[in-house]
Amino acid sequence: LTSLSWRRMKANDRERTRMHNLNCALDALRDILPALPEDAKLTKIETLRFARNYIWALTETLRMDAQHHSDGASASPSALDSASPAGCVYDSCDRLHTYTGDDGTSCTVW
DNA sequence: TAGGCCATCTGGTCCT
């Protein structure tokens, strides 16, 4: 074995480990995402999109809850109730652009 | 069989 190929083998091994760690992190993320059927494993890109959408929905829920408390109005439906990716529109870089809730109201993320 | 997803290898670049 030349020293070059030995270094390459070591680098390949590190890269493999790094990608395994990345996949472990993705699995951990899948574990905390809600309302998924047991046998429906999200792909990597779906996991990232859903996580982003879920974070957005949590943020919206907090915002609406704070608004509800300040207005004294009746409780509005939680954004989490419609947190599925179905209502989302993404741009060419997979960034969430617009979200449309069940009530037909839409929200542009930025 | 085509297309999607994934793991792995590889070379380049950046950081310590």
Added chain:
DNA sequence: AGGACCAGATGGCCTA
């Protein structure tokens, strides 16, 4: 110099 990170290439597996 060596390790971490990244993106492109490649081949295998699975499904419609």
